[in-house]
Amino acid sequence: MKDVGAPASAYAQAFFAIPEPTGAALMITGAADRCRAFTLVELLVVIAIIAVLVGLLLPAVQAAREAARRMTCANHLRQLVLAAHLYESRHKVLPPGSRLHDVRQRAGVSWRAIVLDGIEESALQDFVGLQDDGGYANAYPTHVPEVFVCPSSPDRPTNNGPYDPATPSSLQLDRGWSNYAGVNGSGATTEGVWDLTGTFNGDLYIDGVFYPGSEVRFSHITDGASQTLAIGERVYGVTRWDALLEGAIWDGPPGPTRRIDEVRSFATKNVRYPINADPKQFGYYYQDATAPPGAEKSLKINDFYFGSHHPGGAHFAMTDASVPFLRDDIDINLYRALGSRNGGEVRDGEF
Secondary structure (H helix, E strand, O other): OOOOHHHHHHHHHHHHOOOOOOHHHHHHHHHHHHHOOOOHHHHHHHHHHHHHHHHHHHHHHHHHHHHHHHHHHHHHHHHHHHHHHHHHHHHOOOOOOEEEOOOOOOOEEEHHHHOHHHHOOHHHHHHHOOOOOOOOOOEEOOOOOHHHOOOOOOOOOOOOEEOOOOOOOOOOOEOOOOOEEEEEEOOOOOOOEEOOOOOOOOOEEOOOOOOEOOOOOHHHOOOOHHHOEEEEEOOOOOOOOEOOEOOOOOOOOOOOOOOOHHHOOOOEEEOOOOOOOOHHHHOOEEOOOOOOOOOOOEEOHHHOOOOOOOOOEEEEEEOOOOOOEEEOOOOHHHHHHHHOOOOOOOOOOOO
């Protein structure tokens, strides 16, 4: 009997056998495996390219963000001046820089509180109260309208509570803070100046649009609304030197011979000194008699200058609600001329 199983088995093995790979096949497969991964050098090159792209794009992104913040800031100033226009349409005068209700009190409100209803903040205006006597015990709200804040400012403090009834001769100034102040005058002339005594105060100019107790009409702005500064940016001491309230304090305890609210102005400033000025450069620090010898001099309150967190200058709203960006290096005489409402100056130069 013939053995037919052996050939069949051999045939099956031959049919299903997997051929051994050749050397060439091994080389091709190995090359393919090597192409699936980056070398360390290639990875470092890719990382370097990404870093260069980020370095190129980041300044552009930051510049775009600052441009947007500047646009928002300018719009805030425009809204505030338009709110002052609304007040003028009702009362036939622009709002005062601050309003005093009783000369025996250091109470009152600044122009910022007076225009609140013009920026759709009537509820806050009612809460603050424009006719009270200062509300020593009033708890002022923590809400600060965004229109009073420059978006480029890194400071974001909040209002933090009531006055202390036990200390009526002092004023807590971390309420109603703002990056914007009214322009009370040019600082270029001694005419129209409240010559205020006191080491800390300095002169308060009143040839501008907003100053304590002002009642300026558009007809008083003979230099032209488009040529007269109304409100500008400020950067220093926003948590200390600003208030929706009066923006001025007693020069000591109340008394018949004491100068009161008008001695110091926090809600309005003059344009006597350059934008973003270096106080030491212009020598308008006073020497504090209580400071030790060699101590740095202190800046007089009414001489605080305008400035901003925007590089190169600051926004100002003109009385017609246009908002130019004034550069730090603006001619000082032109700058001062823009600060007065009726100086009749010849204003040469662009701003």
